[in-house]
Amino acid sequence: MATQATGAAAVPRPAGLGGALGLSPGARKALARFGWALVSVGLFTAIWELLWLLGWADPKLLPPPHIFLGNIPDQARFFNTATRWQIGVNPADGPSPYEAVFITIGATAMRVFAGLAIAAVLSISIGVLVRYFGIFEKLVLPTITLLSPVSPIAWLPVAIFIFGIGNAPAIFMVVVALFFHMVLSTISQIDNVSRNFINVARTMGATKRQIYTRVIIPAILPQLLIVLRLNLFGAWMVVLVAESTGVGFGLGQVIMMARNTFNPSLVFFTIALIGLLGFLSDWLLRLIQKRVLFWVPETAGVLRGL
Structure with a gap:
């Protein structure tokens, strides 16, 4: 007890x-x-x-879970999109259905996390530089503010023009979807750092660089990681759109094939996989957040009992 x-x-x-x-x-x-x-x-x-x-x-349009999850081997055979449409290649060649599922999941997850990492490093670095150097703010911030409202989908033709077909345009789409908002969020978090922290650091003789590295960046990390977790779901949405344009293989390709062949069971099976991957990704980021922000106490739910 x-x-x-x-x-x-x-x-x-x-x-x-x-x-x-x-x-x-x-x-x-x-x-x-x-x-x-x-x-x-x-x-x-x-x-x-x-x-x-x-x-x-209607089970033909909205099949219940016991239908699209009840025959996983039948759904898995559609995931071999890399060799299915190649001329002169036997569709039975290549990985087994279950191997194709894991290869497809791994390819999509790699694009999401690669784009997430690149966007996080670039946005936090540029956000800090905007506030650190006044001339950098004047040269960069107006352009970032101008491009921030543009939908990531609008960048899809640009990604294809620059990178062609492959992993690069999908990763680029994820970076674009996260970069501008995270830069503005970084700047906002820097502006909201308590002046008391900065004044104490100055009283103790800290330089401008030390104030940023020892005070400001640790102070904004908790909220930035929360923003990163929220943008993770947007990254999953954007990468599916990018993959549907012909990356080669990925969950977006499977969704497009299911739509073109009018296969609702495959659509919902893939949606269930995407939801599970998003849930696991968020769980992984929360674990990283606990390890990185070891000095931040867990306060969620403190007021629930009041």
Whole structure:
């Protein structure tokens, strides 16, 4: 039994399943989150299945999960997009269906994380330089503000003109989708750093470079990582559009093939994969955030019980 202090007395509180299994508090918290995630997804799936059972969802247009997830080998055979349409190549050649799924997932994830890393490094560096050098701000910030409202989809022809067909245009699209907003977010976070921190650093004799490296950048990292996590979902959206133009193979290519062949089951199967990958990507970034920002306490949910 665990205890919870209430005034001067300690009231026993049930330890729960995690406590009964002898898990640490961190492991129990992770287990609880995983359990609620399963409940959330299960509730959504149950509603979808109920609509199908009542006849309100056409299985030919909106197949329920038990249909498009019930025959994974049949769905996996469509993922071999690299050799399926090549002239003179047997569609049966190349990787097996399951290997093709993992190759396709790996290719798309590589483009997302490569673009995410490039955009993060460039945007944070330029955002800091904009505030560090006054002349740099005058030369660069107006152009960034001008291009920021442009939709990433509008850059697709430019990406194809410059890089042709391959991985480069997809990565470029991800970079463009994140870069401008992250630069403006970096500048905004720098402007919002408490002046008390900067004044204390100056009182202690810190130079301008030391103020930026020891005070400003550590102060803005928590919010920048949150912005990076939020933009991660946008990166997944943009890379699918880029892949649909003929990258060669990727989840975007599978979606386009499913649309052209009117295969709703394949569409929803691929959507389920993308959702799972986005969830796992966000989980991975949260783990990185905890490791990098070790000095920031976890305060989420503090006011829920009030």
